[in-house]
Amino acid sequence: MTVWEKLRPYGMVAPAIIIFSLFFIYPIFYMIYLSMFDWNFVSPTKTFVGLQNFKDLLTEPDFRQVLTNTTIYTVLTVTLTTGIALLLALWLNRKSFFHGFVQGAIFSPHIISLVSISLLWSWLMDPEYGLLNWVIGLAGFGKLEWLSHPSTSLISLVMVAVWKGLGYNALVFIAGLQSIPADIYEAASLDRSKPWTTFTKLILPMLSPTIFFLVIINMIGSFQVFETIAIMTQGGPVNSTNTLVYYIYEYGFRFFKIGYASAAGVILLFIVGILTMIYFKLLSNRVHYR
Amino acid sequence: MVKKLTALSLAIFMVVVLAACGSNGTTGKNGSTDNANSGAKAESTDSAASEKIVIKYWYAFGDKIEEAKLHMVKGFNESQDKIEVIAEHQGGYDDLHAKVQAAFAAGDAPAVSDLEIASTGVFARSGMLQELTVYAERDKDQLQLEDFNPGLMGNAYVDDKLFGLPFMRSTPILYKNVTMLKDAGLDPEGPKTWDELEQYSRVLKEKGKIGMTVPADIWFYEALVAQSGGQMLSEDGKSAAFNTPEGVAPVEFWKKLSSEGLIKIPVGDEAGATADKDWANQMSAFKFASTAGVTGSLEIAKGNGFELVTAFMPSNVSYGVPTGGCQLVMTSKSTEEEKEAAWEFIKWMTSKENTIYQHKHVGYLPTRLSAVESEELKTHFAENPQFKVAVDQLEYARPRPMENAYPEVTKIVKEAIEKAILDPKTAPQDALNAAAEKANKLLSK
Numbered sequence: 001m002t003v004w005e006k007l008r009p010y011g012m013v014a015p016a017i018i019i020f021s022l023f024f025i026y027p028i029f030y031m032i033y034l035s036m037f038d039w040n041f042v043s044p045t046k047t048f049v050g051l052q053n054f055k056d057l058l059t060e061p062d063f064r065q066v067l068t069n070t071t072i073y074t075v076l077t078v079t080l081t082t083g084i085a086l087l088l089a090l091w092l093n094r095k096s097f098f099h100g101f102v103q104g105a106i107f108s109p110h111i112i113s114l115v116s117i118s119l120l121w122s123w124l125m126d127p128e129y130g131l132l133n134w135v136i137g138l139a140g141f142g143k144l145e146w147l148s149h150p151s152t153s154l155i156s157l158v159m160v161a162v163w164k165g166l167g168y169n170a171l172v173f174i175a176g177l178q179s180i181p182a183d184i185y186e187a188a189s190l191d192r193s194k195p196w197t198t199f200t201k202l203i204l205p206m207l208s209p210t211i212f213f214l215v216i217i218n219m220i221g222s223f224q225v226f227e228t229i230a231i232m233t234q235g236g237p238v239n240s241t242n243t244l245v246y247y248i249y250e251y252g253f254r255f256f257k258i259g260y261a262s263a264a265g266v267i268l269l270f271i272v273g274i275l276t277m278i279y280f281k282l283l284s285n286r287v288h289y290r
Numbered sequence: 291m292v293k294k295l296t297a298l299s300l301a302i303f304m305v306v307v308l309a310a311c312g313s314n315g316t317t318g319k320n321g322s323t324d325n326a327n328s329g330a331k332a333e334s335t336d337s338a339a340s341e342k343i344v345i346k347y348w349y350a351f352g353d354k355i356e357e358a359k360l361h362m363v364k365g366f367n368e369s370q371d372k373i374e375v376i377a378e379h380q381g382g383y384d385d386l387h388a389k390v391q392a393a394f395a396a397g398d399a400p401a402v403s404d405l406e407i408a409s410t411g412v413f414a415r416s417g418m419l420q421e422l423t424v425y426a427e428r429d430k431d432q433l434q435l436e437d438f439n440p441g442l443m444g445n446a447y448v449d450d451k452l453f454g455l456p457f458m459r460s461t462p463i464l465y466k467n468v469t470m471l472k473d474a475g476l477d478p479e480g481p482k483t484w485d486e487l488e489q490y491s492r493v494l495k496e497k498g499k500i501g502m503t504v505p506a507d508i509w510f511y512e513a514l515v516a517q518s519g520g521q522m523l524s525e526d527g528k529s530a531a532f533n534t535p536e537g538v539a540p541v542e543f544w545k546k547l548s549s550e551g552l553i554k555i556p557v558g559d560e561a562g563a564t565a566d567k568d569w570a571n572q573m574s575a576f577k578f579a580s581t582a583g584v585t586g587s588l589e590i591a592k593g594n595g596f597e598l599v600t601a602f603m604p605s606n607v608s609y610g611v612p613t614g615g616c617q618l619v620m621t622s623k624s625t626e627e628e629k630e631a632a633w634e635f636i637k638w639m640t641s642k643e644n645t646i647y648q649h650k651h652v653g654y655l656p657t658r659l660s661a662v663e664s665e666e667l668k669t670h671f672a673e674n675p676q677f678k679v680a681v682d683q684l685e686y687a688r689p690r691p692m693e694n695a696y697p698e699v700t701k702i703v704k705e706a707i708e709k710a711i712l713d714p715k716t717a718p719q720d721a722l723n724a725a726a727e728k729a730n731k732l733l734s735k
Contacts, residue, residue, distance in 0.1 A: 040391075040412075040416050041391055041392075041395050042391060042394050042395050042416050042417065042418050043415075043416040043417055044417060122559070122560060126560060126564070127556070127564075128564060128567070128568070129567065147558045147559070147560070148556055148557050148558045148560075148561075149557075149712060150712065153558070231559075232559060233558055233559050234559050236557060236558055236559070236704075236705070236708065237557040237558050237708045237712065238557075238705050238708045238709045238712065239705055250701075253388035253391070253392070254384055254387075254388065254697060255695075255697055255698045255701075256391060256412060256416075257698075
């Protein structure tokens with residue numbers, strides 16, 4: 001074996017490894033390093049403060065609210081998106097022009113840039129001039145404040161996220177439904193299984209890997225929500241829509257406290273890391289039918 | 291199938307790569323032959339091009355403001371052949387600041403940038419800005435530093451060192467729909483005080499309108515605190531002063547008027563836009579807005595068929611406003627040569643002629659006393675009195691606080707105001723006390 005033959009595999013993976021280390025591994029460690037300093041990114045003096053940033057963060061009531069907001073947002077977005085998408089998929093899982101059209105229509109938000117979507121919904125949700133309040137008014141109900149009041153702002157953002165995510169989720173569900181072998185259905189119908197029983201005892205278990213995949217992917221995505229918040233509410237009113245990633249941005253790039261922002265970033269990394277670990281753990285030994 | 295696809299994509303990939311290599315090769319060759327052939331001539335043009343210093347200038351905002359800035363940059367580039375300024379748009383002030391900071395950390399900052407005045411402190415103290423004192427001293431005959439309106443110089447100095455020159459500066463003013471006031475039988479001269487504003491709003495409400503739509507903006511709040519005779523921060527800047535009676539009065543006032551439906555206080559990201567729309571659609575008679583909007587608002591008033599008059603913001607115990615807008619600053623990591631070029635550019639942009647131009651084009655304040663005194667502006671003011679109000683109001687103007695923690699403090703205060711107004715159970719005093727406690731922690735560091 002020549003030297004070249006020994007080195008060749010390393011040479012082959014080197015580009016990928018270099019890019020991965022440079023743009024993923026190094027920033028993560030740099031962030032962890034920065035989270036222990038008091039620094040504004042440019043000043044020549046960096047002050048080492050140890051775990052003070054974490055202590056400040058965890059005792060800061062605003063940060064606790066940010067965590068609560070993020071959790072509420074995630075739970076609502078994930079349950080609503082996967083729930084509605086599953087129902088839609090059950091309905092759309094047949095071949096006809098109409099069903100194909102509906103499927104295409106609900107998928108279309110997925111390919112539009114989130115920035116455009118945010119601007120669009122800001123207009124729709126304008127309390128005075130927006131289309132939504134006009135429609136509600138026609139139906140004879142009072143105006144809603146949408147993004148302009150702490151009691152409705154977060155749920156308004158959830159609405160946008162669900163609208164955007166529905167198509168993709170439904171598509172994955174349909175794929176999952178179609179991969180269920182037809183003979184199982186046949187067996188069920190021979191046994192005169194009622195539709196509800198077929199759904200709970202057959203479809204749901206067979207779909208569980210898909211459901212699980214979507215729940216985790218949506219969860220990780222929701223934890224990192226940023227664009228809609230930056231464009232539609234900037235965390236307000238009264239901090240009611242401030243979430244983890246926007247909070248990090250705000251402290252890093254508006255108040256120039258990069259150490260503090262990095263500490264929040266480490267916490268985000270920690271949370272998303274745990275979610276991912278649960279995902280792989282459960283995927284490997286629980287959700288399995290074949 | 292899969293195999294075919296891979297083969298196909300590989301083929302495409304190779305064609306692309308080869309094509310790229312090929313074209314590189316040919317230009318390389320051509321380039322070298324050209325150089326070899328043309329000799330002395332090419333060299334002389336090369337050196338002329340390298341003598342011309344190219345610097346970047348980053349600016350904020352679009353529309354009329356952008357038009358004015360680009361027009362002046364163009365004028366500068368055409369006025370001489372030594373320096374070429376490339377102007378680049380960077381969004382609003384927050385975006386601009388974040389980008390300048392990131393670019394500075396990466397060693398690629400623009401030589402000159404707009405900088406919102408309240409952020410001068412943070413930027414200067416972290417060493418990102420070049421001190422201008424030496425340049426100003428050297429060119430004092432040409433620069434005429436004392437010609438700048440003293441009311442605008444408060445934010446130009448940080449710890450007694452000059453860091454910026456007033457560029458597109460503003461104060462908030464009151465925009466009045468006089469047609470609406472006359473229809474309601476109100477004296478178009480007012481309202482001059484908070485009480486009058488309340489009375490006017492009551493009359494307007496009876497007519498099915500509202501007095502004003504005003505976002506709980508920190509800049510307007512600063513104005514109302516000044517009008518009540520208060521301060522945002524203590525003299526030394528180490529503690530909050532907005533939870534005093536003078537700081538609570540504006541929130542009480544806003545809360546009272548909005549709870550009675552006399553004014554509307556939208557919150558959220560669209561609040562400013564909502565206020566403008568309500569005013570433009572003649573749902574509200576008044577709006578607070580920067581003097582930067584005079585030209586634009588005059589066009590709206592003309593288009594919608596109503597008469598616009600501008601006035602001082604109403605007083606509580608006295609008149610008072612913060613100044614706002616941006617100044618031009620130089621970043622500190624450029625070469626000496628670039629700094630000289632940047633200084634020439636800053637002098638050009640803040641000259642008497644250009645401050646007159648941008649004032650007429652946009653509505654920002656004329657920053658120089660000689661500009662205000664000039665025949666050109668005197669005629670302009672006589673024809674368009676709406677422009678003069680902000681200049682006169684400067685007598686009551688004050689600088690914005692420049693403490694490092696101030697941007698964060700404004701966020702805390704804004705949240706407290708919104709909370710006090712939106713939640714009937716929260717007393718303004720309590721909300722501001724809680725905000726002051728948080729702010730003190732940040733300011734005392």
